[in-house]
Amino acid sequence: MVETYAIIDSQGRCINRVLWDGESNWAPPKDCTAVKDPDNLYPIVVLTPEVTTVEESAVANPTDVTQ
Numbered sequence: 001m002v003e004t005y006a007i008i009d010s011q012g013r014c015i016n017r018v019l020w021d022g023e024s025n026w027a028p029p030k031d032c033t034a035v036k037d038p039d040n041l042y043p044i045v046v047l048t049p050e051v052t053t054v055e056e057s058a059v060a061n062p063t064d065v066t067q
Helices: none
Strands: 003-008 014-020 033-036
């Protein structure tokens, strides 16, 4: 019987969901675990790039040009 599995990475985040019978020749990606999740308790976590801001004091003075 095919069921829904959440693919959990090494940091505990659900990175994908798959349909699998739990027995066929398939395995989750390296450092991940397949967890049976028929009730969709593990939503997929979408990672976004971190936004880094620079404080004004760290920005070079644009009029201070060395040649």
